[in-house]
Amino acid sequence: MQPRFFGDDDSQLYGVYHTPRGKVNRPFKAVVICPPTGQDYIRSHWCLKLLANQLTRKGVHVLRFDYAGTGDSPGSFEDVKSIETWQDNIRQAIRHIREQSKAETVMLAGLRTGAAFAAQVAQDNADVNSVVLWEPVVDGARYVGNLRNQHADMLDLWVCKMQTQNDERHEELLGSLFSRSLLDEIEDLKSAYDSIVQPQLIIKLDSVDDQFQHPEQSIQKIVSVDDENSWHDPGSLETAWLRPATTRIVVRNIDDMFKRLERFEALTHPASTEMNETPIASTGVLV
Amino acid sequence: MKESICQFGPDSSLGGILTTPDPGKAVEGAPVALILNAGIVHKIGPFRLHVDLAGKLADQGFSTLRIDLSGLGDSRPRTGNVDLENRAELDVCAAMDELQHQTGVDRFVLLGLCSGAFNAHQVSVKDKRIVGAVFMDGIVFRTLGFFLRHQVGRLFKPRFWRNAIKRRLSGSAKPGSESGGETLGESEFFGDDLKQDAVVADLKNMMSRGMQMLFLYTDGYDDICGRSQFREMYGLQPDEGQLQVEYYPKSEHTFRLIENRRIACDRISRWFCGRFGATSDPLQPVSA
Numbered sequence: 001m002q003p004r005f006f007g008d009d010d011s012q013l014y015g016v017y018h019t020p021r022g023k024v025n026r027p028f029k030a031v032v033i034c035p036p037t038g039q040d041y042i043r044s045h046w047c048l049k050l051l052a053n054q055l056t057r058k059g060v061h062v063l064r065f066d067y068a069g070t071g072d073s074p075g076s077f078e079d080v081k082s083i084e085t086w087q088d089n090i091r092q093a094i095r096h097i098r099e100q101s102k103a104e105t106v107m108l109a110g111l112r113t114g115a116a117f118a119a120q121v122a123q124d125n126a127d128v129n130s131v132v133l134w135e136p137v138v139d140g141a142r143y144v145g146n147l148r149n150q151h152a153d154m155l156d157l158w159v160c161k162m163q164t165q166n167d168e169r170h171e172e173l174l175g176s177l178f179s180r181s182l183l184d185e186i187e188d189l190k191s192a193y194d195s196i197v198q199p200q201l202i203i204k205l206d207s208v209d210d211q212f213q214h215p216e217q218s219i220q221k222i223v224s225v226d227d228e229n230s231w232h233d234p235g236s237l238e239t240a241w242l243r244p245a246t247t248r249i250v251v252r253n254i255d256d257m258f259k260r261l262e263r264f265e266a267l268t269h270p271a272s273t274e275m276n277e278t279p280i281a282s283t284g285v286l287v
Numbered sequence: 288m289k290e291s292i293c294q295f296g297p298d299s300s301l302g303g304i305l306t307t308p309d310p311g312k313a314v315e316g317a318p319v320a321l322i323l324n325a326g327i328v329h330k331i332g333p334f335r336l337h338v339d340l341a342g343k344l345a346d347q348g349f350s351t352l353r354i355d356l357s358g359l360g361d362s363r364p365r366t367g368n369v370d371l372e373n374r375a376e377l378d379v380c381a382a383m384d385e386l387q388h389q390t391g392v393d394r395f396v397l398l399g400l401c402s403g404a405f406n407a408h409q410v411s412v413k414d415k416r417i418v419g420a421v422f423m424d425g426i427v428f429r430t431l432g433f434f435l436r437h438q439v440g441r442l443f444k445p446r447f448w449r450n451a452i453k454r455r456l457s458g459s460a461k462p463g464s465e466s467g468g469e470t471l472g473e474s475e476f477f478g479d480d481l482k483q484d485a486v487v488a489d490l491k492n493m494m495s496r497g498m499q500m501l502f503l504y505t506d507g508y509d510d511i512c513g514r515s516q517f518r519e520m521y522g523l524q525p526d527e528g529q530l531q532v533e534y535y536p537k538s539e540h541t542f543r544l545i546e547n548r549r550i551a552c553d554r555i556s557r558w559f560c561g562r563f564g565a566t567s568d569p570l571q572p573v574s575a
Contacts, residue, residue: 003292003302003361014304016361045329045360071331072304072338074290157450159506160537164544175334175543238541240327 006065006096013089014072015065017100018052022059027267029258030061030103031132032093036112037086038147038176040231041070043241044111050244051109054251060258061101065093078170078177083117083185090121098127104268105129107254112231113137119192119200129266130199130257134250135231138210140189146232147173153234174237199261201253203246205229223253288345293352295385300363301378303330303354305386306341314348317563318394318418319386321379322353323403325541329360333400333541336548340398343552347560350392354382356406375406376413383416394418396499396563398555399425401508401540411498412489419499419562421555424508424540428483430519437512487521494529499562502532503551507540531558 002017020029033048035041052062067086069075080086094106107130110118115136122128137143151173155162164172171178178186193200193212199219202212206226214220225246230236261267293305307313322337324330330353331338341351356378358364365374379397387393396419397407404425411417441447493500502525504511514534517525525532533554538547 001361001363003294005290005292039334042328042331042333046327049361071335072290077335154543157453158537158539159450160446162537162544164546172545175545177545237543238333 007092011068011088011092012074013065013068013092014074015063015093015096016049016052017097018056018062018064020056020059020061024059027262028061028101028103029059029262029267030097030101030106031055031063031109031254032090032097032106033062033064034090034093034108034110034114034118035064035066035071036110036114037067037070038113039174039237040112040241041066043236043239045071046240047243047247048111051247051250054247055254058251058255058258060254061097061103063093063097063100065089076177078179081179081181083120083182083189087117087121090117091125094121094125094127105266107132107257109134109250109254111135113143113186113189116140116189116192119196122196122198123192126269128198129261130201131196132201132203132250132254132257133193134203135205135208136191136193136202136210137189138191138193140185141187143189144173144183144187150174150232150234150237154237157234199257199266201250201257203250221253221257223249225249288342293354293382293385293389296357296362296378296381297365300365301355301357301381302362303352303382304341305350305352306345307350308345308348312346312348313350314563314565317349318396319390319392320344320349320351320396320398320559321382322351323375323379323397323399323406324354324356324359325400325403327359330355334543334548336400336542336551339548339552340555343556344559347556347564349559349563352382352386354378376410379406379410380414383414387416396420396559399423401425408486408489411493415496417498419501419559420493421501421503421558423503423551424505424511425502426481426486427504427508427510427516428486428520429510430516432519433510433512433516436516440512483520487523490521490523494523497529499558500530501555501558502530503535503554504533505535505538505540505542505547507538 004015004017005012006015007013033052035048036044048064052064055062066073067089069077069080090108097103097106105127108118108122108128109132111134115133118131119133122131155164166172169180171180171183194214202220202222204210204222204224206224207229212220212222227243227246288309289307291305292302294302322340325333337353341353344351355362356375383395393416395417397411397417398421399407400423404422407420407422408426411420502517514532517532523530535547542548542551
């Protein structure tokens, strides 16, 4: 684990670079982990570290990082006005891990809102070879609605009558002060998973009725797991989100995905192929 | 303010974020604050409390190191035969050694919430480089006053019954917890063998060597109710000087609400300025 600040002087981000264990050969494999936001980020920190560590045993370079205004990255959460900031952060992380690992292309692995951001970044990015979407947020309005309900439940059971002060510019939800513009954008977030052309691995809960149907079925693999859906449970707000068994499943599938990508020479930039004409889609890379 | 990585311990396997004030703002000769992990939350702290604290202290001219103890956050576990209790002491001492080596500073103030406060206590007793500490929801012992104010007193509060019924109906009832299902009591983090007399002796020992202390307690912490419990527990009278105590009746254990965090950060920052600021005299009381 190598912690560092990276990026331009005016937009530094905190990240932890995990180098692969053992000898690795070209083409190098690299993963950028896109964390969720808000309290989901703190709850899943341990689990995403575990994911990174396990991936290094499969010969993968991994970068975990914190978005601007979150975690150990500089800035205040309330100063983040747009999702675009965090999507730019993902692009910055992609550049950094490519420089560090010498991998030509990277896989994005996102959890919850991190999956939603990763999918959007992947859409127009030839440096992204594939995406992993772990319990992705599919409907932004439903996600924000759940945050509001959870926040209201928390205040309702407070030891005394309690309200948080919101105004036209900010809204407090579960300990984070969202700018109104950011919250509006998250509410408008719609699933982009069916419009990305890279292979995608989706980890979804059995208990959640989200539908994923990519027009090109051969590049989409869906793994259903029967984990508990605790994201919106007020009693779990400060409980670490630990999923060791599912993490192993994710690692196994990522390893398998890398092998297939390598077999189809999709870990390197094709000399003259545009992303929207990717040859991967028709090769049955995942299924 | 500037943030940088600080690595320390065996093979630099442990780490933290050093926050330093702008050069013109730095208080000359001030001790460095070290913020310890709360439970297993990594170095940003619950609801990013530690980041807020470090920023606030930097604004006042003080440097802060937010650390991950071994095995937590982005620090590697210690290998070898090290028991858990010693681990925190070794880690904090390694962080202080590194800062002393890098900057020449040899005075430190420890800040910790819950298990962080417990660790801060354990280290403060042993290491004389520690000249101050902020214990947030740290070691407590139930007293008769606690029993009367909390256990009996809450029975007369309509909100207690309202919340209990609501929790029961929603299926999240947890007996004995007033302010939330996940509140923590001292028994969950601290060893049962912790003796009240020994803690009193520790506190007196720390006071005798001039250590400055601030104790913050919240209503969300199950085992304390009211500022007066401090005197009931330890027989020590809080003042506005060396031994300051604050109780927040509207706050959760982890300062979930922004306003609660702001109040706590302001209080700690004010205390820091009063005790260690350019014009402070640690022997004199400071007005709140």
